[in-house]
Amino acid sequence: MEYLEGQSRRNNLVFEGVLESQGESWADAEAKVKKILTEKLQLPPTVELERVHRVGRPDGERSRPRPIVAKLLRWKDRDTILHRAKQLKGTNIYINEDYTDAVKRKRKELMPELRAARERGEIAFLRYDKLIVHPRTTSTPNQGR
Structure with a gap:
């Protein structure tokens, strides 16, 4: 079971530190991820995201924004994003792999x-x-x- 869960997460990336707005929809979260990819990581807008959503329940009293999980269509894009993530150094945004608990x-x-x-x-x-x-x-x- 653990193996299957890991395989289902293999094209996922977790974006942490991305500011969250009140009543943010999944489309808003996707737009924020796309903006990071194109503007901060200089990736072409052709990178396809299958699904993007915040993890956890919204809580107005949170001091930190909820992480965003992005499922990419292609492994190659995921790998490129991870390699370019070091360009985010100095920002409060971090990109990590999505692992099982x-x-x-x-x-x-x-x-x-x-x-x-x-x-x-x-x-x-x-x-x-x-x-x-x-x-x-x-x-x-x-x-x-």
């Missing part, structure tokens, strides 16, 4: 180990629900040539 829990558990590895100077990152760590190597000139 079990994967989110596992990634959260791995965060202290990830930080520790990076503090040791190792190359460390999360891939799905796994921690990948590579020691930094220094290259030395070839001897005996």
Whole structure:
């Protein structure tokens, strides 16, 4: 079951930090995502979104806007968006993959180990629900040539 849920989410991206307006419709949320894609990430307007919606119940007292889940028609577009998401640095907008609750829990558990590895100077990152760590190597000139 977990596998099927993960597969159904594979073309999804989660947009966090996108301002929310009172009584916002799904069409409004879609327009905001399209604007981010075209204006901030310089993507062509041909990127097709299958479905876009906010997650959770609207609450007028929320200090943060609800995340937006966008299902993309093509995996390639999703991948391009993730690679260009670093262009949003300095804004309050973040784009992440949409993981199942079990994967989110596992990634959260791995965060202290990830930080520790990076503090040791190792190359460390999360891939799905796994921690990948590579020691930094220094290259030395070839001897005996």
